[in-house]
Each structure stands twice: as structure tokens, then as C-alpha cells.
Amino acid sequence: MTQVRVRFAPSPTGFLHIGGVRTALFNWLFARQQSGRFILRIEDTDQSRSTEESIQAIIEGMRWVGLDWDEGPFRQTERMEVYRSYALKLFEQGQAYWCVCKAEELEARRKDAEAKGLSPRYDGRCRHRGIATPTGEAALRFKAPQEGQTVVDDLIKGKIVFDNTVLDDLIILRSNGYPTYNFSVVVDDALMQITHVVRGDDHLTNTPRQVPIFQALGFPIPRFGHLPMILGSDKTRLSKRHGATSIMAYKEMGYLPEAMVNYLVRLGWSHGDQEIFTRQELIEKFSWNHVQTSAAVFNPDKLLWMNAEYIKTSPPGQVAEALVPLLEQAGLGDEVRKVAAEWLAQLVVLVKERTKTLIEMVEWVKPYFGEAVMYEEEAARKFLTPAMAPVLQKLLARFEALPGLSKSSWEEGFKKLVEDEGIKMGQLAQPVRVALTGRTASPGLFEVMEALGRERTLIRLRQGIARAKAGPS
RNA sequence: GUCCCCAUCGUCUAGCCUGGCCUAGGACAUUGCCCUUUCAAGGCAGUAACACGGGUUCAAAUCCCGUUGGGGACACCA
Numbered sequence A: 001m002t003q004v005r006v007r008f009a010p011s012p013t014g015f016l017h018i019g020g021v022r023t024a025l026f027n028w029l030f031a032r033q034q035s036g037r038f039i040l041r042i043e044d045t046d047q048s049r050s051t052e053e054s055i056q057a058i059i060e061g062m063r064w065v066g067l068d069w070d071e072g073p074f075r076q077t078e079r080m081e082v083y084r085s086y087a088l089k090l091f092e093q094g095q096a097y098w099c100v101c102k103a104e105e106l107e108a109r110r111k112d113a114e115a116k117g118l119s120p121r122y123d124g125r126c127r128h129r130g131i132a133t134p135t136g137e138a139a140l141r142f143k144a145p146q147e148g149q150t151v152v153d154d155l156i157k158g159k160i161v162f163d164n165t166v167l168d169d170l171i172i173l174r175s176n177g178y179p180t181y182n183f184s185v186v187v188d189d190a191l192m193q194i195t196h197v198v199r200g201d202d203h204l205t206n207t208p209r210q211v212p213i214f215q216a217l218g219f220p221i222p223r224f225g226h227l228p229m230i231l232g233s234d235k236t237r238l239s240k241r242h243g244a245t246s247i248m249a250y251k252e253m254g255y256l257p258e259a260m261v262n263y264l265v266r267l268g269w270s271h272g273d274q275e276i277f278t279r280q281e282l283i284e285k286f287s288w289n290h291v292q293t294s295a296a297v298f299n300p301d302k303l304l305w306m307n308a309e310y311i312k313t314s315p316p317g318q319v320a321e322a323l324v325p326l327l328e329q330a331g332l333g334d335e336v337r338k339v340a341a342e343w344l345a346q347l348v349v350l351v352k353e354r355t356k357t358l359i360e361m362v363e364w365v366k367p368y369f370g371e372a373v374m375y376e377e378e379a380a381r382k383f384l385t386p387a388m389a390p391v392l393q394k395l396l397a398r399f400e401a402l403p404g405l406s407k408s409s410w411e412e413g414f415k416k417l418v419e420d421e422g423i424k425m426g427q428l429a430q431p432v433r434v435a436l437t438g439r440t441a442s443p444g445l446f447e448v449m450e451a452l453g454r455e456r457t458l459i460r461l462r463q464g465i466a467r468a469k470a471g472p473s
Numbered sequence B: 001g002u003c004c005c006c007a008u009c010g011u012c013u014a015g016c017c018u019g020g021c022c023u024a025g026g027a028c029a030u031u032g033c034c035c036u037u038u039c040a041a042g043g044c045a046g047u048a049a050c051a052c053g054g055g056u057u058c059a060a061a062u063c064c065c066g067u068u069g070g071g072g073a074c075a076c077c078a
Helices: A018-033 A051-066 A078-091 A103-115 A183-189 A202-216 A249-250 A259-267 A278-286 A300-313 A315-339 A341-354 A356-366 A379-384 A386-401 A407-421 A426-437 A447-472
Strands: A003-008 A037-042 A071-074 A096-099 A139-142 A149-154 A157-162 A171-173 A196-200 A221-227
Touching: A003 A018, A003 A196, A003 A379, A018 A037, A018 A196, A018 A221, A018 A249, A018 A259, A018 A278, A018 A447, A037 A051, A037 A300, A051 A071, A051 A249, A071 A078, A078 A171, A078 A183, A078 A196, A103 A379, A139 A202, A149 A202, A149 A221, A157 A183, A157 A202, A157 A341, A171 A183, A183 A202, A196 A341, A202 A221, A249 A259, A259 A278, A259 A300, A300 A341, A315 A341, A341 A356, A356 A447, A379 A426, A386 A407, A386 A426, A386 A447, A407 A426, A407 A447
Parallel strands: A003 A037, A037 A071, A196 A221
Antiparallel strands: A096 A139, A139 A171, A149 A157
16 A cells, blocks of 8 residues: 555635635545645746745645645746656657647637537647647647546546547647646646545546546556535635635634634535544544535534634633734733733633634623723613612622632622622622623623732722712713 | 536535435524523524435335536636
């Protein structure tokens, strides 16, 4: 059994999107499971569309979701001589020929054929011209088989039969000397000894074009696997129109990379009824025959739920760490630097059941920084009223009498006061909540006090009483 | 137009390969109830699907054929 070698081969023509990450993920999972090698290859042979920024974006995205590669990143533009020599080899073998048709002419003929309802294929007019050394601009075309069948045993879809009569002679070397995708991909997959080519469904019909090139070059043919597409809510291919498709956009929106990975892998793969998987479980349980054959609609709601699950169950310290940059972004940098990492983790525990993203978490956590509190005006107006002032005063007195801050004794004191005053819990809790956090919604009151500490709890209570006495300003 | 792929709740899916255990299971979303100091979280319950038509078979979501619908490919893009 030879070692499994798989690759992820994006073209750097934009950011790394959701679909790309999923393709990379399935390859990575398989490599890790099989103790194989995962190779990153940048397909940048379209020099007019490839950009350096895109390459960086791909690498950044891969790192964020934790998909590490064993070899590469290779760049096809650094391997031009390789493609060129193999293309020329095909020419020498009589399996490729020079084509001097102009790009504009081809375009026109294609349009024409389409208008007549014909197949927009190359008509092969240069095939028999026998041009030995082209004088002007010329592209090299592969002589595709014109009869017989190409059979692909797909890892996911099973046996697929293509009639070779539908093939046309595709260009393998452009007139500018650059190879085209269908050629460079074959040369690289062969030379890099890729054993399993796993890519998006949109490449399915490229397979019968590529297989004959492997054969002509005398290379062994890898196994192929075609992953179903990811669709938007309108069931068309996922694109910008459907909102965020860049993987890094999800980082900015406060998603955890582990949640992203878990969601994406479940979009098209399943293991019974299980929804949540650790990365180790994914590696162990992944299998091609449980990869779905049909396209899947990307569901932001379920992703959001998944993220909430990870926020709730991940180690708080780890969540806090991911939260820090967002707190800084929210202008809390100075405050954050003053506090201990443990306290930040405590805050995460305090609010983690109430937030579905890190961005939401920033909002929830804001009131716990700094000495004073900012009131939501409506909340203060409703609960910090002159009528409430005396009770709050009594509560303050009781708290002041308590040494230190023990959640249970403060809670006991609080409930005793409620009892003594003959009021309902909520009647006191809400004003205190507003005094402490400035808002009507917060975690449990006594957890809040614990996070604030004795001093700040008392300070905010006094502040609240002052506001209550003063009434709305 | 030609070729290829696909088809279970609104969505992701289990079941299909190896027909009976399916009165079709789980999850997200949604509705109601419970819990409750607020907001959540949580618990319980509910609504909701085998695209259609033919076969094969004692028996079909599962196998076969067709129809319809959706998606993809047909570049000197990848």
C-alpha cells in the first residue's frame, strides 16, 4: 500500500471561500487519517487574475482553521519549465499540435456555434496542418481521443462513463508560453505523486479531459473524488450575493475556527446522528462513503448554533484568548491590559450561555470593565426611581456590613431583605441589575457581583442610589 | 444545444450499497409548555419529508426504467 498523498490546489484569484475550505478540509482529514501527506499548491498560471494578496489570504485562512500542510505551498509559476518540457514531449510524440487560430476567431466561432444550438467545441481545424515550427503566435493543443470511453470510478459518486466523442482538443500551452489548468494540473498531480484527487463537483467534467493526458504522458492515474457543491439559500452556487463567503469574514464576525470546521464538515458528511465532533474524532471517523452525493445549502442559522455550542463548551481561557483582539478592536484595549487572564476567563464563563458569537460576547462583557457603569437610559428611568432609593439604601447598608464577598452570604442578605420588605424578588433584582450593569438583562445577579468584586459592587450600588434619588436627568 | 451529476421535513442529514426492524430517526430553525431575579441556557412536547409515473418482489424510501425538477461543465479561467 503506497502512502496517501492528497492536495488542495486553489487559484489565487480572490479570498479563500467557504467551499474551498471544505474541499481542503476533506483532503486534510483523509491525509491525517491515513498518515498521508497533505500538499498545498497554488494554481497561479492565469497571470492576469492571480494576485499576491490572494496567496496570502489563502495561507492566512488555512492557518486560521488549522489546516496545516506537509509540503508546499508550491506555485505553478515557479515550475514553468516543467510544464513546457512535458508539453513539448507530447508534441514530439505526435500527441499534440500547434494551433494558429486567433483567440478572437475562436471566440467568434464558439458564439456562432452556440447560436446555432451546436456544441461550442473547437473544430480541430489545425489538427492536420502539421505545423512543425510556428512562425508567429501559436498555442499547443492536445490530441484528445475521439472514440471510445473514459471511465472514472469516483470515490464519492461511483462509476461514471464519459463518451470520448464529446472531447475536443484543448490547449495545453498558451501562445504566451503558460500552460493551461487542465495540463498543469495533470503534470503536477503526477509529479507530486498525488494518489487521490479530491476537488469540487465543478471539476467532474474535467476528469475525462485529464485522464487521457495522464495516459499520453505515461503517468499512473490517481483516484478521483468529486465533492458536491455548496449552495446559497436560493439553491444557486454560493457566491458574494449570499453574503459572507470569505472564511476570514467569519473570524471577523466572531466565529470560532473549530465551530467553522465542525459545521463545514457536517455539510456533506455525516456519521449517524452525531453533530459535534472533536478534530480527533473527525480524523478517526471520516470516510468517503458517508460523503453526500448531492449539493448542500449553506445554513447560517445552524452555523450560528454550532458556534454557540463551541463558545459554551470550549475551555474558557481559550475563548478569552480569541476574544482579546475583538475587545481591543472595541476600544477596550487599555482596560483589557489591566486585568488578569483568569478574570477574563471568568467573564467568559459568566456570559458564554448568552452569546452566539465573540462579537456578541464583547457587548455582553463591556459593563464589567471600569469602575463606573453606563446606564441604558430607558432601563435607568424605569428601575432607578426615587421610590426605589430607600430599599437600595437598605441593601447597600447590609452589604457594607458583610466582610469580603461571598456569593452565598450576599445572596442570603439579599433574599432576607426581600422578605423583610415583603416585596418580590424581581422588584429588587431589576433595579440592582441596572445599578450594577446598566442594563435590564444580565447574568445572575450574584455571579455579576462576584465578577465585579466587593468594591465595585458597592461603588455601583451607591452610584445607582444617587441616580435613583435624582430621578431622570 | 450537448455531456455529466443529483433528488428523504423549510435547511443539514440517518436509513439506500446488503429490500421487511420505517407508524421514516436526529439536528438547526419554528410553535407551545416547564424552569426562572432579568436575558439566556436547559428540559419536555408539537408542526413538518421519501419529487412523480411505471416496473421487479409476498414486501420498495431502499433495486430497475422513464418523466420532471435542480446543479455543473462545454475558454489561450481555474
